[in-house]
Amino acid sequence: MRISRRDMILSGLGLGIAFAAGPRLARANWAAPSAFGLAPLGGTVDQTAMLQRAIDAAAKAGAPLYLPPGIYSTGRLELRSGTHLAGMSGKSILRCRDSGGLIGVERAADIRLDGIVLDGGGRDMGIDGALFAATMVEGLQLSNCRFLRSGSGAILVSHSENVIVAGNLVDNAATGIAVTNIAQLGKPALIKDNLVRNLFFRKIAPSYGNGILVEADAIVTGNVVEDASGFGILVGRQVRDVSIAKNDIRNAHIGIGVPTTIAETAPIAGNRISGVKDGAIRAMNGPTPVGPDLADRHTMS
Numbered sequence: 001m002r003i004s005r006r007d008m009i010l011s012g013l014g015l016g017i018a019f020a021a022g023p024r025l026a027r028a029n030w031a032a033p034s035a036f037g038l039a040p041l042g043g044t045v046d047q048t049a050m051l052q053r054a055i056d057a058a059a060k061a062g063a064p065l066y067l068p069p070g071i072y073s074t075g076r077l078e079l080r081s082g083t084h085l086a087g088m089s090g091k092s093i094l095r096c097r098d099s100g101g102l103i104g105v106e107r108a109a110d111i112r113l114d115g116i117v118l119d120g121g122g123r124d125m126g127i128d129g130a131l132f133a134a135t136m137v138e139g140l141q142l143s144n145c146r147f148l149r150s151g152s153g154a155i156l157v158s159h160s161e162n163v164i165v166a167g168n169l170v171d172n173a174a175t176g177i178a179v180t181n182i183a184q185l186g187k188p189a190l191i192k193d194n195l196v197r198n199l200f201f202r203k204i205a206p207s208y209g210n211g212i213l214v215e216a217d218a219i220v221t222g223n224v225v226e227d228a229s230g231f232g233i234l235v236g237r238q239v240r241d242v243s244i245a246k247n248d249i250r251n252a253h254i255g256i257g258v259p260t261t262i263a264e265t266a267p268i269a270g271n272r273i274s275g276v277k278d279g280a281i282r283a284m285n286g287p288t289p290v291g292p293d294l295a296d297r298h299t300m301s
Contacts, residue, residue, distance in 0.1 A: 059081065165194060212233045
């Protein structure tokens with residue numbers, strides 16, 4: 001069935017849901033889920049095809065797609081340029097049906113997720129798998145989302161630019177947030193005000209267990225990392241410009257790992273680090289910590 005933009009925008013039912021979710025959504029010209037027959041079915045029925053059609057049509061029409069509260073059982077969904085997927089915080093749930101992850105984005109622009117829950121159900125998604133994986137994206141914003149129960153990674157962003165990951169919850173994964181190889185011409189990635197907790201070693205290599213991994217120029221600030229089997233925050237070897245400030249790291253093997261090339265000069269300040277086993281701030285030679293704890297050389301909170 002052909003669905004016009006007029007059919008998609010602001011149905012009476014959708015308007016009520018939007019006001020319940022908040023004024024920001026209510027003001028938007030968003031795609032009404034009723035136009036696609038899209039409703040949560042409790043996680044028992046495969047809704048992959050229906051969700052993909054709705055996402056594609058909304059992006060083509062230039063309209064955000066709002067997911068009403070409930071559980072949607074789905075395989076991997078691919079997002080095209082202009083996709084804005086929104087939900088009611090903590091209640092609009094995409095639940096993984098298989099080991100392919102939940103959302104993938106490749107060679108796209110202007111991608112936004114707001115208020116969506118991605119639930120991996122504890123599935124292992126492979127060595128480089130993640131609940132949300134994006135590569136070569138120009139303009140990406142993940143906000144107010146929850147990434148839960150991944151047997152592998154939660155958020156993986158690579159070779160992209162103008163990236164903002166802010167105000168999200170990541171709970172129970174092998175790696176929380178990983179941002180790598182950000183394009184040189186873009187702004188530093190912003191990783192801000194996220195709660196990342198319960199990071200575990202995997203049974204197969206590589207084991208990870210890291211809260212936040214940055215292998216790109218980035219600003220990492222205001223995050224809380226709790227119970228990380230590896231690093232609270234780990235900075236990769238190719239990073240030239242990184243700022244790590246005002247983060248709270250509790251119960252990690254090492255609080256912050258920084259390459260030896262920038263370990264003493266990088267702006268690392270105002271972080272609160274407690275309950276670490278092998279140092280608060282360590283210089284890293286590849287995967288190996290070297291030298292003494294550098295906490296006394298950087299301003300701590």
